[in-house]
Amino acid sequence: EDQVTQSPEALRLQEGESSSLNCSYTVSGLRGLFWYRQDPGKGPEFLFTLYSAGEEKEKERLKATLTKKESFLHITAPKPEDSATYLCAVCSGGGADGLTFGKGTHLIIQP
Amino acid sequence: DADVTQTPRNRITKTGKRIMLECSQTKGHDRMYWYRQDPGLGLQLIYYSFDVKDINKGEISDGYSVSRQAQAKFSLSLESAIPNQTALYFCATSPWGTDTQYFGPGTRLTVL
Numbered sequence: 001e002d003q004v005t006q007s008p009e010a011l012r013l014q015e016g017e018s019s020s021l022n023c024s025y026t027v028s029g030l031r032g033l034f035w036y037r038q039d040p041g042k043g044p045e046f047l048f049t050l051y052s053a054g055e056e057k058e059k060e061r062l063k064a065t066l067t068k069k070e071s072f073l074h075i076t077a078p079k080p081e082d083s084a085t086y087l088c089a090v091c092s093g094g095g096a097d098g099l100t101f102g103k104g105t106h107l108i109i110q111p
Numbered sequence: 112d113a114d115v116t117q118t119p120r121n122r123i124t125k126t127g128k129r130i131m132l133e134c135s136q137t138k139g140h141d142r143m144y145w146y147r148q149d150p151g152l153g154l155q156l157i158y159y160s161f162d163v164k165d166i167n168k169g170e171i172s173d174g175y176s177v178s179r180q181a182q183a184k185f186s187l188s189l190e191s192a193i194p195n196q197t198a199l200y201f202c203a204t205s206p207w208g209t210d211t212q213y214f215g216p217g218t219r220l221t222v223l
Contacts, residue, residue: 004153014183040175043115043201044154087153091210098144098156098169101214 002027002092006102011107013078021105023088030051033071034099035064036087044087078109114138115215117202123221124192132218134186134202142205143185144212145169145177147198154201160185192222 001081005024006027025033032051036044048057057064061082063074073086085106089099115136124130134143142161146154146169156169158177166177174196178186189196199219203212 034211036214041217041219043216046211046213048117051213077112089154097142097161097167097210098146098159099154099210101155103151103153 002090002100004088004090004100004102006086006088007104009103010106011108013069013075013107015079015109015111016077018076018078020075021086021107023069023071024069025088025090027090027092027100029093029095031091031093033066034064034091035071035073036089038085038087038104047086062097067110075107078107080109080111083107083109083110115202115204115213117200117215117218119218120216123223124222126193128192128222130189130192130220132181132200132202132220134185134187134215136183136202136204136215138204138206138213139169139182140204140206140213141182142207144180144203144205145185145187146176146201146203147171147196148201148217149198157187157200189222192220194222196220197222 003026007022035047038044048064053068067073085104087104089101118133127172145157148154160179176188201217202215205212
């Protein structure tokens with residue numbers, strides 16, 4: 001059974017204070033690891049897909065990295081508008097063709 | 112961006128009632144999914160469909176049914192709603208050749 005664990009559950013940062021969110025996973029054959037952003041009351045918004053260990057992707061202040069056991073979402077010099085819940089999900093070759101999600105990290109950036 | 116739309120956006124119903132949630136997409140994607148999200152939990156897969164003739168159960172399909180009326184439409188039904196089906200429901204789509212999914216805005220369902 002695929003499992004995804006995200007940490008921390010919540011994180012409060014000052015504007016400009018860089019940090020990282022963690023996503024640990026166990027899967028039977030990783031087909032892809034996904035990061036989404038979710039604002040309150042809205043649907044998840046796609047950010048990145050990572051396919052293999054060593055891969056990195058960047059978008060504005062966000063950078064996602066992947067190892068064989070975990071992924072990190074690095075946020076550099078965050079702004080208040082980066083406040084959201086960040087979700088990590090995996091798709092594997094061993095299960096149904098949906099995504100298995102973690103519970104998310106609730107990120108608050110204070111001005 | 113209204114590529115994936117869900118109706119209704121909010122619904123309050125009573126225990127035992129039948130309810131249908133609808134999802135439409137203009138992305139031209141073949142694959143469609145239904146998830147539910149409960150506070151403090153991750154999204155959980157209910158059903159998914161690869162085309163009009165293909166329907167598959169997810170991890171929590173009990174108490175739910177689906178209908179794929181066309182490539183662009185995928186409906187989720189609760190035959191007899193119960194209070195623990197109170198949740199946010201999301202539809203998602205995915206094109207062939209990728210596992211990346213794109214989500215709709217969600218339906219907030221409350222069962223009293």
